[in-house]
Structure formats: C-alpha cells, structure tokens
Amino acid sequence: QAAITYPRSASVMRRLYCASCILSPDSSRSQHSLRGQDRLPPLVTDVSRWPGEPTSLDSVAISARIRSQAAVASVKVLYNVDLKPPATAVDAFDDGAHGDAETGDGVYGARLPSFPHNTAVTFQIEVRDVTGGVALSPPESDPTGLHGFYVNDLHPTTPLPVYSVLLQHKSTQKPRSVIARLDCLHYWTGAFALRGDLYPKVGIRMRGASVCMTPKPYLKLRFQRGRELAGQHKLNLQSLWTDKSLVRERLS
Numbered sequence: 001q002a003a004i005t006y007p008r009s010a011s012v013m014r015r016l017y018c019a020s021c022i023l024s025p026d027s028s029r030s031q032h033s034l035r036g037q038d039r040l041p042p043l044v045t046d047v048s049r050w051p052g053e054p055t056s057l058d059s060v061a062i063s064a065r066i067r068s069q070a071a072v073a074s075v076k077v078l079y080n081v082d083l084k085p086p087a088t089a090v091d092a093f094d095d096g097a098h099g100d101a102e103t104g105d106g107v108y109g110a111r112l113p114s115f116p117h118n119t120a121v122t123f124q125i126e127v128r129d130v131t132g133g134v135a136l137s138p139p140e141s142d143p144t145g146l147h148g149f150y151v152n153d154l155h156p157t158t159p160l161p162v163y164s165v166l167l168q169h170k171s172t173q174k175p176r177s178v179i180a181r182l183d184c185l186h187y188w189t190g191a192f193a194l195r196g197d198l199y200p201k202v203g204i205r206m207r208g209a210s211v212c213m214t215p216k217p218y219l220k221l222r223f224q225r226g227r228e229l230a231g232q233h234k235l236n237l238q239s240l241w242t243d244k245s246l247v248r249e250r251l252s
Helices: 027-034 175-179
Strands: 002-005 015-018 043-050 060-067 072-081 084-091 107-112 119-129 134-137 147-151 163-166 188-194 197-206 219-222 234-237
Touching: 043 119, 043 134, 060 072, 060 119, 072 107, 084 107, 119 197, 147 188, 147 197
Parallel strands: none
Antiparallel strands: 002 015, 043 060, 060 107, 072 084, 072 119, 119 134, 119 147, 163 188, 188 197, 197 219, 219 234
16 A cells, blocks of 8 residues: 655645555656545535425525635536436536525535425535546445435424335325335335435335234334434334324324
8 A cells, every 4th residue: 555645735634545556666656656646536515405395396405515625627416316317417606606605615506406296306416626536425435325305395284203205106006005015024225204304225124023014014214324314223113003092193
C-alpha cells in the first residue's frame, strides 16, 4: 500500500491509502503511479429535501453541501421512479434559486417535478470536479446506495407514526392478494416509508409460529445494515387478529 500525505498548507493533514499503487525502486515510476491521487474527491454532506412529506401536488427540492479541493464541474441528481431504471438526471445549482440556500455558499439544489400519489422516488447525487474527481451520495459503501422519499396523499390526523409497507405497491391486485403470497420462511424485497423517508431494499415476510398465515398476518421487516430504522435492524408488526379483547390497537 502507498500512503499519500497532503501538504501542511491543507487545513487538515490527511493520508489516503491506495491499495492499487505499486511502488518500484524507480522514483519517477513511483511518482507517476501516484499522480492524480494527490487530491481528495469531492465530499457530499447534509443531503435534505423539501417538503419532508411530499404529496402529489408538490415539486420536491433536493439540496446538499458540496466541499471540493478542486473547482466543481457539475452536480446532478439522478432519480428513479418506483425503483425502476433508467435514471433521470437533473442539474443542481448553487445560485439560491433551486432550493439551495444562498449563491456561492457551497449548497447545491435541484428541483424534481411532482409525482403521483403512491410513488417511491430514489436518487443519488453525483459530483464531478475539474480534475476528474467523482463523488456519489450515498457512497458505494452504503448498503442500499440510494436516498429516497415516498409521495403520499394520505396523511391521517394522529400522534402515532404511520408506517407504509410497499410490496408491489403499483400492482392492480387487492392488497390481500399480494400479502397472501408471503410465507414465514422467505423474505420478499420491498420498501418501507415513514414521515416521507423511503427505506429501499427492505425484506418482508410473515412471522410467528401459531399465527403464521392468519388472514390478517403478522409481519417481520428486515432493514439493511447501516440503513436501520432508528437503530432497529428488524421490525415486528403485530396483528389484531389474535387479540380477543380487541383493545391492543386502541391502547397503542
């Protein structure tokens, strides 16, 4: 491994390890193998959207803070509708007019169009600098590789959190027909939404032993490691089916 040390003039001393750089006794070859890696790629932080819980009447503003040692060449939001390719690219700007804060403050914004009710939108932010450096948000290390939000016109008045389990959510079949295809052993891949936030690539199956395959099933959801729900890797959803008092949901 080769270590690259940034000059002391940089705000923070950094070391970047390159597993693919093979140093030889020839110093010129060593310098050549490291050329182009003496700058960090752009950094994307503080990704946000507005509104937080979009409806079918809302366009959605996506913003993020971009930090880069080299000048930024382009910032794009690459989004997919209902988890299907191809992605659509929208340019983001730091001009104070695209859902970002102020001109030249390092916050870039892009406006996405409105989407119909019951639409899952996933997106990435791609940044390129003038030296060829590229950054993606979420990074490649993210287990889902996607940000996302859920467009929903149904907002009941309640202090309780409202969960949306998306399993073939665009199907014309009745929900019971879709759920009836689940079993208690195998996870189906779906998505989960809460307060507008979308969690893609969630595993969904029925749960329980004596209650498995009941007409109103108990469900188990498994989130991707690193993209848990409030730190929870798994979530069990209880049914009212076996509650003979019929008060469980009231007391919750």
